[in-house]
Amino acid sequence: MNKPSLETVGVRYTGWAALNRDPLEDHVEYTCPHCGARGAKSARRPRSAYHFSDGFVQDLQGEATTCRNCKQSFRVSPVVMLHDQDEKRRFKAVFSADLEVSSN
Numbered sequence: 001m002n003k004p005s006l007e008t009v010g011v012r013y014t015g016w017a018a019l020n021r022d023p024l025e026d027h028v029e030y031t032c033p034h035c036g037a038r039g040a041k042s043a044r045r046p047r048s049a050y051h052f053s054d055g056f057v058q059d060l061q062g063e064a065t066t067c068r069n070c071k072q073s074f075r076v077s078p079v080v081m082l083h084d085q086d087e088k089r090r091f092k093a094v095f096s097a098d099l100e101v102s103s104n
């Protein structure tokens with residue numbers, strides 16, 4: 001695998017997990033691995049690109065983006081699709097190590 005140098009986990013909320021959001025907004029949320037700023041981008045990849053893996057529906061290919069804060073590019077990968085509170089909790093438990101590192 002030819003991996004880009006910096007990657008961060010993205011989250012795409014759907015269904016119940018997105019109830020408090022505008023239904024027209026379909027965003028991938030992430031934390032910049034360069035500066036730690038939180039960001040969001042429009043989800044570009046179709047839902048058919050997401051597959052069940054490691055207990056979650058994920059897009060392992062991910063999407064490239066640029067941080068609005070530090071202007072550096074990186075890859076959001078994997079993008080994990082969460083559809084309810086239960087999955088949110090499970091996601092946080094599984095990915096908490098990654099999220100804590102990048103929340104500095």
Ligand SMILES: [Zn+2]
Pocket residue numbers: 032033034035036037067068069070071072
């Ligand atoms: Zn940044």
